[in-house]
Amino acid sequence: MTAAPAIVPLPYSPEEVASALGRSWKKTLAAMYRWMALGRALDARMQGLQRQGRVGFYGAATGHEAVSVAAGLVTRREDWILPGLREQLVALVRGHPLGTYAHHLFADDKDPARGRNMPCHPSAADVHYVSMSSVIGTQISHAVGVAYAMRARKSPGVALAFFGDGATSANDFHAGLNLAAVWNLPVVFCCVNNQWAISLPVERQSAVATLASKSAAYGLPGQRLDGTDVIAVYRGLGEALRDARAGKGPKLLEFLVYRMTPHSSSDDPGRYQPKDWGARAAASDPFLRLASWMSEHGLLDEGSRTQIGAAVEEEVRAAVRQAEETSAPVPSSLTEDVYAPSASENSPAGAARGT
Amino acid sequence: MTELTLVQAVNRGLQQAMRDDGDVLVLGEDVGLNGGVFRATEGLLKEFGEERVLDTPLSETGIIGTAIGMALYGLKPVAEIQFLDFIYPAFDQIVSELAKFRYRSGGQYPCHVVIRSPYGGGIKGGLYHSQSTEAYFCHTAGLKVVIPSTPADAKGLLLTAIHDEDPVMFLEPKRIYRSVTGEVPDGDERVPFGRARLVREGTDVSVFAYGAMIPVVTEAANALAAEGISSEVIDLRTLVPLDEAAILASVEKTGRAVVVHEAARFCGFGGELAALLAEKAFFSLKAPVTRVTGYDTPFPYALENLYLPNVERVSHAVRTTARAG
Ligand SMILES: Cc1ncc(C[n+]2csc(CCOP(=O)(O)OP(=O)(O)O)c2C)c(N)n1
Numbered sequence: 001m002t003a004a005p006a007i008v009p010l011p012y013s014p015e016e017v018a019s020a021l022g023r024s025w026k027k028t029l030a031a032m033y034r035w036m037a038l039g040r041a042l043d044a045r046m047q048g049l050q051r052q053g054r055v056g057f058y059g060a061a062t063g064h065e066a067v068s069v070a071a072g073l074v075t076r077r078e079d080w081i082l083p084g085l086r087e088q089l090v091a092l093v094r095g096h097p098l099g100t101y102a103h104h105l106f107a108d109d110k111d112p113a114r115g116r117n118m119p120c121h122p123s124a125a126d127v128h129y130v131s132m133s134s135v136i137g138t139q140i141s142h143a144v145g146v147a148y149a150m151r152a153r154k155s156p157g158v159a160l161a162f163f164g165d166g167a168t169s170a171n172d173f174h175a176g177l178n179l180a181a182v183w184n185l186p187v188v189f190c191c192v193n194n195q196w197a198i199s200l201p202v203e204r205q206s207a208v209a210t211l212a213s214k215s216a217a218y219g220l221p222g223q224r225l226d227g228t229d230v231i232a233v234y235r236g237l238g239e240a241l242r243d244a245r246a247g248k249g250p251k252l253l254e255f256l257v258y259r260m261t262p263h264s265s266s267d268d269p270g271r272y273q274p275k276d277w278g279a280r281a282a283a284s285d286p287f288l289r290l291a292s293w294m295s296e297h298g299l300l301d302e303g304s305r306t307q308i309g310a311a312v313e314e315e316v317r318a319a320v321r322q323a324e325e326t327s328a329p330v331p332s333s334l335t336e337d338v339y340a341p342s343a344s345e346n347s348p349a350g351a352a353r354g355t
Numbered sequence: 356m357t358e359l360t361l362v363q364a365v366n367r368g369l370q371q372a373m374r375d376d377g378d379v380l381v382l383g384e385d386v387g388l389n390g391g392v393f394r395a396t397e398g399l400l401k402e403f404g405e406e407r408v409l410d411t412p413l414s415e416t417g418i419i420g421t422a423i424g425m426a427l428y429g430l431k432p433v434a435e436i437q438f439l440d441f442i443y444p445a446f447d448q449i450v451s452e453l454a455k456f457r458y459r460s461g462g463q464y465p466c467h468v469v470i471r472s473p474y475g476g477g478i479k480g481g482l483y484h485s486q487s488t489e490a491y492f493c494h495t496a497g498l499k500v501v502i503p504s505t506p507a508d509a510k511g512l513l514l515t516a517i518h519d520e521d522p523v524m525f526l527e528p529k530r531i532y533r534s535v536t537g538e539v540p541d542g543d544e545r546v547p548f549g550r551a552r553l554v555r556e557g558t559d560v561s562v563f564a565y566g567a568m569i570p571v572v573t574e575a576a577n578a579l580a581a582e583g584i585s586s587e588v589i590d591l592r593t594l595v596p597l598d599e600a601a602i603l604a605s606v607e608k609t610g611r612a613v614v615v616h617e618a619a620r621f622c623g624f625g626g627e628l629a630a631l632l633a634e635k636a637f638f639s640l641k642a643p644v645t646r647v648t649g650y651d652t653p654f655p656y657a658l659e660n661l662y663l664p665n666v667e668r669v670s671h672a673v674r675t676t677a678r679a680g
Pocket residue numbers: 085086134135136163164165166167168194196197198263
């Protein structure tokens with residue numbers, strides 16, 4: 001039996017936190033805590049439901065919450081999110097209803113995307129969270145086009161592309177960074193380096209010392225940040241957004257985090273992760289790092305922790321309940337929202353007509 | 356009306372759309388200062404400026420990926436891929452992203468991009484400047500696939516493509532970019548999708564083709580008329596959507612069909628047409644459906660004229676089909 005590892009403390013005085021988060025810093029901290037708690041509750045519940053066979057798939061973001069929550073809070077309404085697999089919390093923080101997201105996870109009739117994508121691939125136009133494919137990296141170039149259009153339309157928005165360490169080897173990482181730099185566009189490239197691409201450790205993904213340093217090859221600034229430190233993410237991303245909005249061009253941010261769960265519900269990390277990984281990851285748990293800093297500075301007591309924990313669990317439970325009570329998408333939706341002229345014949349309805 | 360070559364008509368179509376709609380922009384390699392390697396975008400940079408005529412870095416996935424992002428935000432990008440042979444770095448963006456965005460977002464993110472690309476052989480371009488791979492795109496739900504063969508259609512179909520709501524693959528037969536000229540209506544005159552063009556009326560055999568094969572097939576049909584064989588030549592113009600009604604009506608009349616394309620035969624578009632006729636015109640057919648196509652090899656350089664269907668091969672097939680049974 002090893003004792004629970006000590007949590008790496010957040011290295012800030014209250015004054016420093018106040019200067020990073022602005023005047024209503026205590027409210028922002030409370031919001032950060034609550035959203036991270038919700039992310040945890042959602043991941044725990046969904047992983048459990050997946051094991052019971054009640055949802056088909058789940059890609060947890062445990063360990064990534066500081067990045068998503070800070071991004072959700074520090075972005076503005078007019079910004080667009082081009083997400084990777086683990087950014088759903090960004091959509092929720094930006095105001096996409098948890099209930100709607102649950103409909104997506106259960107791929108039911110009330111999913112705005114009508115159950116067409118695997119779980120964890122929501123489409124949330126209400127908060128400019130763009131539908132993602134499962135293809136690693138393609139969204140990086142989309143962010144460049146969105147940013148181009150923002151500038152053409154004179155919108156003050158910034159396009160944020162999220163992707164993992166694995167995606168830095170994909171075609172569109174190269175294409176997207178290059179184009180954004182050449183055209184000096186308002187894009188922030190957010191590489192969430194959780195140190196694994198399924199089973200491949202980041203050292204074998206790339207020989208560079210930091211993924212952020214890859215920006216030099218394209219002529220844009222790059223910066224590595226501690227992605228388990230929600231204050232650092234909020235401040236660093238906030239600066240990058242401010243610069244992008246001011247016309248200073250794109251930036252590559254690398255957020256170093258620990259993937260605290262299997263890659264997805266179909267993965268067994270026991271086959272490839274070193275034995276001490278879990279302990280190292282736990283020491284940098286972004287949620288506990290924030291919680292212990294807040295407790296230490298008198299901003300969170302045991303009572304409110306318990307109360308918030310219970311509240312978010314109930315929120316998740318209610319959303320799940322509603323989704324589980326909703327029926328599957330109607331068969332006729334199979335042939336909608338796509339240009340496929342022969343689909344009217346070559347579909348279950350067409351087959352029934354004998355054509 | 357103005358007499359134009361096919362490539363000039365493409366240029367006028369782009370110019371018309373850009374004049375009428377400030378959201379339309381073009382991007383691609385060498386499309387700005389150079390006016391495109393085939394001059395399809397000549398003059399556009401001067402008229403519309405570099406915000407709307409973008410010389411991109413050499414990155415097909417970047418061109419299409421960026422165009423997708425622009426379209427998501429509401430612009431109407433027309434991307435040029437310099438040769439269809441070089442589209443494969445962007446194949447992922449086209450097939451995985453562009454074609455599926457509207458479906459996978461439940462209609463939240465329609466994604467209207469027009470991709471223009473010169474395709475096909477007959478210009479001594481060898482393996483990588485000659486291919487005719489329209490079938491890849493026809494096989495992907497969500498894309499429309501358009502191939503003009505006349506200047507008027509090049510402009511009219513391009514305008515329809517730009518004002519459509521779905522992604523369109525607009526494939527231009529570069530072999531006849533300049534060899535074909537014709538009267539082109541001025542202004543925003545659109546040619547609708549899904550309607551084949553009757554090139555030549557006939558009674559004995561229906562010949563279906565598109566793109567650079569139309570002049571070849573027409574010449575063959577004229578020659579066969581002297582032998583007393585009356586061919587009906589139909590230019591499909593849009594492969595997706597396909598004008599099934601026109602195809603079936605023609606075969607119900609003639610009872611015989613020849614399909615001509617320069618793409619390889621195996622799993623080519625002609626196979627789809629043959630299947631369509633087998634399913635829906637079986638009892639009208641008096642002879643086997645015949646295909647005249649490129650060979651099932653990579654596209655050769657030295658033997659290009661052997662590879663491409665020519666007047667002799669088409670004539671032979673039509674004659675044989677006319678006499679069969
Ligand atoms: C182009 C492509 N290749 C392979 C896969 C299968 N796959 C899914 S996730 C993944 C690893 C991704 O790693 P990373 O980019 O670091 O993101 P993470 O999952 O760690 O957040 C792989 C190989 C894919 N989805 N897309």
